[in-house]
Amino acid sequence: MSGATGFWYASRATGILALVLLTAVLVLGILVNRQGRLPGLPRFAVTSLHRNISLLAVAFIAVHVLTAVLDTFVSIPVLSSVIPFASGYERFWLGLGAISFDLMLAMIITSLVRGRLNRILWRAIHLLAYLCWPVAFAHSIGSSKDLQHGWLLDLSIACALAVAAAVAWRLASAARQLPRAARVAAVFAQHAPHGTRQRISR
């Protein structure tokens, strides 16, 4: 196996892993947003997982991009990793990859300086995740013959289904959310023993 082929394999492998990790990041992000939990984990651990896996995903994507550029089998200019549609090879599909990479960088940089940012601005930029994941997914399927058949196709479909399920759960959960003024009353209704509220009400 020549060095050049080694880069090519490394690029494909890290790309596939990045897709799985990004899917996990999005699902965990939705869980954090809705204050959901994972079995056996406290809530802050879900937030930590979301943050750490997102950084891990970016590390894999960095290797994915670097190996693709270093590989001499096809010529991909280094700038095309951040400038969309600047690559001669697979111009459209690699352009999508650059767009998703840029969106990820925007989300990560704003999150690292979150304390200094306006919350609304941070949130608006973080919502780009819902654009970023589909674009990255299209990049994966479109630019990789590997993912278009066999068990890697199954894996891609599983990722898409996981994201669809998480988004659906998020929308349903938001629709179920009580208005602020009704929240405490709902907890009281669940927990006040019969007659207690009568006794201590004013």
Add this chain to the structure above:
Amino acid sequence: MTMTRLDDTTTEAAGNQAAGLPRLLPLVPGLPEDLRAHLARHGRPPYGHKGQLINAVQQAGLTGRGGAAFPVHRKLAIVAAASGRTVIVANGAESEPASHKDALLLRAAPNLVLDGLQLAAEAIGASDAHLFLHPDVSPEITRALAQRQAAGLDRLVVTITEAPPRFLAGQESALVNRLAGGPAVPTFTPPRVTERGLGGAPTLVQNVETLAHLALIARYGPRWFRALGTKNEPGSMLATVHTEHGAQVIEAELGIPLRNLLPATQDSQAVLIGGFHGAWLPASAVHGLTLDNAALNNHGAAVGAGVIAALPADRCGLTESARVVHYLATESAGQCGPCLNGLPRMAAALGVLAGSGHHSQVRKDLERWAGLVTGRGACNHPDGTVRFVRSALTVFGPEISLHARGHCSATNRKPFLPLPNALPTSEEDWI
């Protein structure tokens, strides 16, 4: 006792041993000082000592009178050092139902507060000045502002924003959210409002009483200020004292014996110190204590915003506590899980203890939940509520046992601590 209305609240300078009182309150008790009286007593605000004021406040050792007792000069210095536009807010949204001192001060000596607002604004170089208060005092303040405008006393125009009647409305981040047009609910810190407040500008939020003290320090200096109080907690403070005869706002020297503030004639069983985020102390403990954090902290209490409520011997402290915790639970902003889920459960459990019958599991649950919600909110509402609950469980332990056997020591069922009737029913109630 019925809930004390402000109009009935009398004022008096406590501690006849302390020369130099009243400092904030009018010389003639109960007679508000208009601009003429204010100028005759204190003169015009001494502008033009921008750099020196923060120093003077530091030397005076003035701490925030809104409840947290944070050193005022530190907040001033942080915002003064910030670059760009800065904002100052006088916080008169006294949200504690048992505290009447800010409303009384705004009525009795509005010009002292407004002097302090302008002087602090000058010291930090603020470009906007705001006053956050309850609607019932805003007509008087609007009138005072107009008079000052005519007299050329104010350098910055003051914008008045009315606070919703919510317990957390006066919390710094909730206040900034309301001033920005949103609901008065807290947000997570950091960033603190001194770093990123209204519209992103570093914002200094000071309680109105704090600003009134600052206006006096600017005139009479730190030495004068330190002539009252203790070495570490100098000056005077306004306290709202509740007894069986009703509520009084008293200007007291820090460090005076607490018994000086309470009627010798009343047979009290326990005293609530610091308000609904404060702690109950048994009457026996209160007798040797003084009005300062150095003394009170040893007993798990703090001066807070100066609420001191002596529970008459004929009332049930357990029932009073259950009412208060029920109120505090309904005032949760419903944002943080531990607060939203924990406080109503604790309120319900305390309600069970205040009923009759044996409930040892309920008491265990209460203590477990108290541990679970502490330190986990965006603001200190859960922590403050837990402090109150824990002190009630300790101080009214014998009463809990009595209730468990189906008895209650109270002979008077009238509610003692004042609680508002208006509970939030829609999002509008936070606006």
